[in-house]
Amino acid sequence: QVTLKESGPALVKPTQTVTLTCTFSGFSLTTSEMCVSWLRQPPGKALEWLARIDWDDEKHYRTSLRTRLTISKDTFKNQVVLTMTNMDPVDTATYFCARVITQDASGWGTADFWGPGTLVTVSS
Amino acid sequence: EIVLTQSPGTLSLSPGERATLSCRPSQSVSSSYLAWYQQIPGQAPRLLMYATSVRATGIPDRFSGTGSGTDFTLTISRLEPEDFAVYYCQHYGSSAITFGQGTRLEIK
Numbered sequence: 001q002v003t004l005k006e007s008g009p010a011l012v013k014p015t016q017t018v019t020l021t022c023t024f025s026g027f028s029l030t031t032s033e034m035c036v037s038w039l040r041q042p043p044g045k046a047l048e049w050l051a052r053i054d055w056d057d058e059k060h061y062r063t064s065l066r067t068r069l070t071i072s073k074d075t076f077k078n079q080v081v082l083t084m085t086n087m088d089p090v091d092t093a094t095y096f097c098a099r100v101i102t103q104d105a106s107g108w109g110t111a112d113f114w115g116p117g118t119l120v121t122v123s124s
Numbered sequence: 125e126i127v128l129t130q131s132p133g134t135l136s137l138s139p140g141e142r143a144t145l146s147c148r149p150s151q152s153v154s155s156s157y158l159a160w161y162q163q164i165p166g167q168a169p170r171l172l173m174y175a176t177s178v179r180a181t182g183i184p185d186r187f188s189g190t191g192s193g194t195d196f197t198l199t200i201s202r203l204e205p206e207d208f209a210v211y212y213c214q215h216y217g218s219s220a221i222t223f224g225q226g227t228r229l230e231i232k
Contacts, residue, residue, distance in 0.1 A: 047161075047169065047212055049221040060219045063125075096168055103156070103175065108216050110159045112180060114168035 002026035004036075004097050004115035011121050012087050018120060022080040022097030026113075029055055029075050035100040036080040037111055038071065040093040048093075052100060053080055054107075087122045094119045126150055128213050128224035136232040143200040145227045147213030152193040157217030160189060160198045163226075164209045172211075173198065205231075 008020035020038070027034055037052040051071040052060045061069050070083045080097060095118055098111035127150040137143055147158070155176040161169040171180040173189040176196060186201040200207055208231050213224040 046225045047214075047223040049223070063220065098168075106157075106217065108157060108218065108221075110171055110174040110180075110214070110216060111161075111169070112171050114170075117168055 002099060002113040004099060004113060006095055006097050006115045006118040008095070008118055008120060010119060011123065013124050014088055014122060016087050017083060017085045018087055018091075020082045020084075020095055020097075020118065020120070022082070022115060024078050024080070024097070024099065024115075027099060029053075029073050029078070029080070031055055033102045033109075035102065035109070036073070037098050037100050038080075038082045038095065039098060039111070040091075040095045041117070042090075042093040045093075050084075050095075051082060054102075087120075089122045092120065092122045125220050126153060126215050126222055128215060128222055130211075130213060130224035130227045132227060133225075134228045134230060136230050137203055138232045139203050139205055141203050143203055143207070143229055145198040145200075145211050145229070147191070147196040147198070147224050149194050149196075149215060153215050154217055155192045155196075157215055158189075158191065158196050159214045159216060161212045161214060162207075162209050163212065169212065200229075203229075 004024040012018045035054045038050040053071045068085045073080045097115045099113040100109045103109040129148045131146045158176045160173040163169040177189045210226045
């Protein structure tokens, strides 16, 4: 049974760095084609993909946020960590992590299992 | 970045009716990398379709996807009460992964 769960601070101040942790079970990030993505959804708005880390430690980032994001994994703990620097009120959103299995040789795939999400509010 | 435009913004239908949701990319995309998700408010999205027309595991066959290039459609043949939710299309064929703004399917 695949499960994922996000954890992190509910409230951060502007300019701070936030660290979010995705703890998962039911699959391994050492298995070929397995990946974990982070996405977010501001209140009442659409989904936005942020970053992805692959079984081979390759990392992909949303171009517009590339300088602010770092994704990493701990395969022993079954965790993926996302850090985002210089937080701003516009970053207020529910942050999701999701499992991705690459679909084909292109290396891209869809998010088939999601965590419930964690709301991060940026406010002074 | 490819922009996905979904229409209509809100669709009001009754259980048992047919729903047709549209997703139009700003430029032609491969049908191999177009997906649909369902999201019930307060919950995480659920993968419905990938590669345009392939149903994800456990998705009932009343859901179907078609399309190519700049015109994609998600059809729900006979609406069940649990189908009333927000639907997002997604293009995932590159690192510029994008979502549409969503179509809200509400009970009439």
